[in-house]
Amino acid sequence: MRVTSLIISLFFISFSILIFIMSIELGIGSFKLPGPGFLGFLNSIFLFTLSSIIFFLDRKKADEAYEDPITRKNLTNPILLALSLFGFTLLLDILGFLISATLLMWAILLINTPKRWFRQLVVALIIVNVAYFILCKLLKVILPSGIFRLQW
Amino acid sequence: MKKLFMAFCVFFIIFSGVNAMAADAFPTRPIEITIGFGPGGGTDLGARMVAEHSKKDLGVDVVCLNKPGGAGRVAATLMSKGKPNGYSLTATTDGPMISKPHLEDVTYTLDDFTFLCQYGILNFAVSVLPNSPFKTLNDLIDFVRKNPGELTMGIVGKNTSDHIAWQALSNYENLKIKFVPFKGAATTMTGLLGGHVMAVTTAASGYAPHVKSGTIRLLATYSKERLEEHPNTPTFKELGYPYMLLQSWYILYGPKGMEKPVVDKLIGAFRKAIKTPEFTKFAQDLEVYSENPLFGEDLKKAIVQRSNNNAEVFKKLGLMK
Amino acid sequence: MQFFNDILLGFQTSLAPINLLFCFIGVLLGTLVGVLPGLGPVGTMAILLPITFYAPPVASIIMLAGIYYGAMYGGSTTSILVNIPGEPASIVTCLDGNQMARQGRAGPALGISAFGSFFAGTVGIIGMMFITKPLAIVALTFGPPEYFSLMLMGLVILVYLTQRSMIKAISMGIFGFILSLFGMDMMSGEIRYVFNRDELLDGVGIIPIAMGLFGVGEIFINMEIPGLRSLYKTHVKGLLPSLKDWKDSALPIIRGTVLGFFLGVLPGGGAALASFVSYAVEKRVSKHPEKFGKGAIEGVASPEASNNAASTTSFIPLLALGIPGNVVTAMLFAGLLIHNITPGPLLLRDHPDLFWGVIMSMYIGNVMLIVLNLPLIGMWVQITKIPFRLLAPIIILVCIIGVYNVNHMISDIWLMIFFGMAGFIMRKFQYEPAPLVLAYILGPMMEHAMVQSLIISGGSFKIFLVRPISLVCLMVATFLLITAFTGYFKLKRREVLTVLEE
Numbered sequence: 001m002r003v004t005s006l007i008i009s010l011f012f013i014s015f016s017i018l019i020f021i022m023s024i025e026l027g028i029g030s031f032k033l034p035g036p037g038f039l040g041f042l043n044s045i046f047l048f049t050l051s052s053i054i055f056f057l058d059r060k061k062a063d064e065a066y067e068d069p070i071t072r073k074n075l076t077n078p079i080l081l082a083l084s085l086f087g088f089t090l091l092l093d094i095l096g097f098l099i100s101a102t103l104l105m106w107a108i109l110l111i112n113t114p115k116r117w118f119r120q121l122v123v124a125l126i127i128v129n130v131a132y133f134i135l136c137k138l139l140k141v142i143l144p145s146g147i148f149r150l151q152w
Numbered sequence: 153m154k155k156l157f158m159a160f161c162v163f164f165i166i167f168s169g170v171n172a173m174a175a176d177a178f179p180t181r182p183i184e185i186t187i188g189f190g191p192g193g194g195t196d197l198g199a200r201m202v203a204e205h206s207k208k209d210l211g212v213d214v215v216c217l218n219k220p221g222g223a224g225r226v227a228a229t230l231m232s233k234g235k236p237n238g239y240s241l242t243a244t245t246d247g248p249m250i251s252k253p254h255l256e257d258v259t260y261t262l263d264d265f266t267f268l269c270q271y272g273i274l275n276f277a278v279s280v281l282p283n284s285p286f287k288t289l290n291d292l293i294d295f296v297r298k299n300p301g302e303l304t305m306g307i308v309g310k311n312t313s314d315h316i317a318w319q320a321l322s323n324y325e326n327l328k329i330k331f332v333p334f335k336g337a338a339t340t341m342t343g344l345l346g347g348h349v350m351a352v353t354t355a356a357s358g359y360a361p362h363v364k365s366g367t368i369r370l371l372a373t374y375s376k377e378r379l380e381e382h383p384n385t386p387t388f389k390e391l392g393y394p395y396m397l398l399q400s401w402y403i404l405y406g407p408k409g410m411e412k413p414v415v416d417k418l419i420g421a422f423r424k425a426i427k428t429p430e431f432t433k434f435a436q437d438l439e440v441y442s443e444n445p446l447f448g449e450d451l452k453k454a455i456v457q458r459s460n461n462n463a464e465v466f467k468k469l470g471l472m473k
Numbered sequence: 474m475q476f477f478n479d480i481l482l483g484f485q486t487s488l489a490p491i492n493l494l495f496c497f498i499g500v501l502l503g504t505l506v507g508v509l510p511g512l513g514p515v516g517t518m519a520i521l522l523p524i525t526f527y528a529p530p531v532a533s534i535i536m537l538a539g540i541y542y543g544a545m546y547g548g549s550t551t552s553i554l555v556n557i558p559g560e561p562a563s564i565v566t567c568l569d570g571n572q573m574a575r576q577g578r579a580g581p582a583l584g585i586s587a588f589g590s591f592f593a594g595t596v597g598i599i600g601m602m603f604i605t606k607p608l609a610i611v612a613l614t615f616g617p618p619e620y621f622s623l624m625l626m627g628l629v630i631l632v633y634l635t636q637r638s639m640i641k642a643i644s645m646g647i648f649g650f651i652l653s654l655f656g657m658d659m660m661s662g663e664i665r666y667v668f669n670r671d672e673l674l675d676g677v678g679i680i681p682i683a684m685g686l687f688g689v690g691e692i693f694i695n696m697e698i699p700g701l702r703s704l705y706k707t708h709v710k711g712l713l714p715s716l717k718d719w720k721d722s723a724l725p726i727i728r729g730t731v732l733g734f735f736l737g738v739l740p741g742g743g744a745a746l747a748s749f750v751s752y753a754v755e756k757r758v759s760k761h762p763e764k765f766g767k768g769a770i771e772g773v774a775s776p777e778a779s780n781n782a783a784s785t786t787s788f789i790p791l792l793a794l795g796i797p798g799n800v801v802t803a804m805l806f807a808g809l810l811i812h813n814i815t816p817g818p819l820l821l822r823d824h825p826d827l828f829w830g831v832i833m834s835m836y837i838g839n840v841m842l843i844v845l846n847l848p849l850i851g852m853w854v855q856i857t858k859i860p861f862r863l864l865a866p867i868i869i870l871v872c873i874i875g876v877y878n879v880n881h882m883i884s885d886i887w888l889m890i891f892f893g894m895a896g897f898i899m900r901k902f903q904y905e906p907a908p909l910v911l912a913y914i915l916g917p918m919m920e921h922a923m924v925q926s927l928i929i930s931g932g933s934f935k936i937f938l939v940r941p942i943s944l945v946c947l948m949v950a951t952f953l954l955i956t957a958f959t960g961y962f963k964l965k966r967r968e969v970l971t972v973l974e975e
Binding site: 005032034035037039043044046051054088089093108113134140 | 923
């Protein structure tokens with residue numbers, strides 16, 4: 001999986017090319033009167049150069065012993081976390097903050113300690129409601145209440 | 153068959169009765185006003201004041217939240233897709249309604265909204281330092297004619313309403329001016345005070361406090377008649393440039409399809425709120441006071457008119473998207 | 474004589490019971506808001522503003538001001554404890570402060586931070602008392618060319634923020650700069666790099682980026698370690714800074730105060746820039762720069778002092794000239810207008826009780842804050858004892874609420890998640906987030922200044938060299954750049970030599 005480190009450089013390279021093209025579309029102007037795309041143009045060139053350098057340096061090192069920081073084993077939890085966060089954000093407008101946040105908290109608690117499901121749920125409820133009290137009641141933060149309009 | 157028909161009639165009557173009651177009972181829960189600008193500005197403070205003073209009449213809480221973005225465009229776009237139940241409203245300037253559709257690719261039209269009330273106005277003016285060699289606007293314009301491309305004028309962002317007005321002026325009078333854009337009225341005023349630009353054109357949020365303290369001098373205002381607060385400052389119209397007319401409005405609106413009883417109730421409450429002495433005093437302090445605010449259909453007609461006027465000007469200037 | 478009368482008047486005003494009460498409420502709310510990441514003082518001030526309509530003017534302004542500098546005290550708490558910046562000015566504190574917490578030294582970090590803030594705040598207030606007018610006038614002489622050079626200098630500083638690969642740090646900086654270009658451009662009126670998404674009209678947003686890279690990213694990284702009990706490798710070694718800590722922090726605090734004091738006066742300059750600059754300065758003058766990023770207390774003391782000094786002096790343009798220098802002072806500006814008080818040079822003449830009352834109450838507020846914060850250190854340190862499995866969801870929740878509160882848009886939460894995942898991957902591969910954030914903050918300011926300057930000068934670059942302040946900043950920037958690279962090469966050469974020796 002030494003490909004992963006190269007992927008990042010490749011991401012930057014493609015990102016810089018994208019920005020380069022969009023900057024030209026916007027109009028670069030001149031040094032005397034920079035257009036909207038001027039700095040994007042310059043910066044994308046720098047980024048392209050630097051990430052290409054990193055790419056080639058990494059490729060040279062590819063022959064040496066390489067310990068991949070990301071292994072399949074320990075990616076499970078982060079991936080589960082990402083999925084929970086996605087789910088939360090998708091549900092937030094529908095179910096409202098109180099329900100979605102409780103589910104999210106419960107999910108994260110369970111990812112770290114997959115046992116004692118019911119107790120974790122209670123902990124999740126406590127966390128969410130304490131936060132709701134401080135932030136929404138005291139500091140008057142406004143959070144989505146969803147289609148059920150659940151608030152207190 | 154007959155029984156079914158009877159049952160249907162009864163159901164229909166009850167249902168419409170319930171609907172009517174629901175409209176009568178509006179509002180039954182808090183109303184949310186989305187402010188399309190950041191906290192602390194005129195749009196925000198005005199909306200919050202309206203909210204505060206309409207609570208009594210409406211009988212429910214009116215909460216405000218900020219959704220800045222694209223100078224009100226994001227909030228307007230979201231509102232155009234909103235539910236017309238009367239509990240979700242938006243407050244912005246009329247920029248997203250009368251200017252932006254001509255300059256940018258927006259996804260809404262004026263028919264997507266139910267306009268409720270106008271809660272304030274925003275005037276614009278040109279300011280210079282007290283010791284500036286320009287004693288009148290004509291001095292400034294003479295200077296530009298004699299020294300084309302020399303005058304630096306600060307503007308609050310490119311293609312804002314007053315910048316476009318000056319572009320029109322430069323076009324008609326054949327003037328070459330260096331417009332220096334700044335971010336926000338405060339930094340624009342700082343540019344003037346520090347002497348980095350020779351003159352600036354801003355809204356009242358920029359010039360009002362400084363005129364009061366005497367740190368700047370107004371050359372001209374973009375209003376129909378001389379402003380009450382600044383009786384010694386001539387209008388562009390007086391000075392011979394009648395097309396330099398500008399005034400932003402702060403408006404409250406909801407999505408299209410709101411029911412008449414709901415609309416009437418809201419307009420009634422907002423009307424009362426704006427007429428309270430507290431709101432009046434607040435508006436006068438911030439120089440956003442509007443003597444004859446428009447509501448409902450009148451407001452919509454005026455906005456359509458303004459939008460069409462703008463379209464003409466933009467077309468002439470070649471700014472239409 | 475008048476001066477001492479004024480100070481007396483100020484003290485009298487600030488010690489009036491209602492003003493004391495409002496001051497206390499303000500600093501309390503401010504601390505709370507500062508501690509919660511993402512929730513800035515601005516939001517709370519906006520909500521309280523209409524309510525202040527019913528309160529006496531002096532008390533209202535005192536309270537609003539208290540919220541601001543209270544937030545400055547509280548902002549470093551989460552930076553140190555959980556590596557999440559409370560607001561942009563506290564980002565730099567994350568670098569060394571969090572490392573100290575992980576080494577069990579959260580107490581000393583918090584203590585030095587509080588004390589540095591107190592010292593800087595007090596000095597700032599004294600400065601305000603004596604040289605408000607002259608300082609404000611100097612601040613006005615900073616025009617677009619000066620800002621450009623200053624921001625350029627600030628950007629050069631980002632090479633000092635890295636411990637490892639210079640190339641990667643610069644790449645991060647450039648990436649951050651490009652990100653800052655997204656959205657509607659003030660200078661040209663064009664909408665840039667928005668990919669047709671309305672949500673990006675005002676740019677990506679510093680809050681989703683900072684919370685994502687630092688807060689959420691942190692959780693992602695730590696989730697990877699199965700069965701992680703605690704983020705903190707060693708247990709707490711003591712609550713108070715040691716004698717050595719005090720000695721080490723003394724000069725940094727003074728330097729930070731001076732830097733923050735002057736940088737804060739510049740409208741648009743601000744606490745964030747001050748904190749980055751003072752960190753870089755400390756690293757540059759330190760005898761052991763390699764310790765930075767691993768828990769050097771100088772890296773906490775100086776930025777914290779400078780951001781407090783900067784937030785205090787940011788009041789100067791407002792009180793002296795009626796110019797709000799940042800969003801918070803703009804709020805105060807609005808607050809004054811609501812009470813029919815015109816901020817500006819006449820403020821001192823027409824409302825001396827307000828002017829001096831606010832200044833004196835800042836002393837009182839600072840004292841209240843240090844009294845509040847020092848015992849709280851004991852409480853905050855307990856957070857390090859909370860097991861990770863409990864801390865993680867709480868952090869995520871607080872980040873989500875914080876980021877949502879800015880624009881009330883779900884898209885911001887998506888952005889934060891994206892940057893969280895990006896932060897995870899970045900840190901695995903030794904790309905550091907700090908340069909990205911710094912470039913993101915300074916980029917737009919530099920671009921605006923550049924365009925403004927070129928319009929004023931008609932396209933000539935001479936304007937940057939002809940004006941003295943601008944020239945000085947450019948020279949400093951060049952100097953810093955060159956020494957950064959020579960220092961780097963020296964380090965690399967030393968590394969290569971040691972390898973050869975083996």
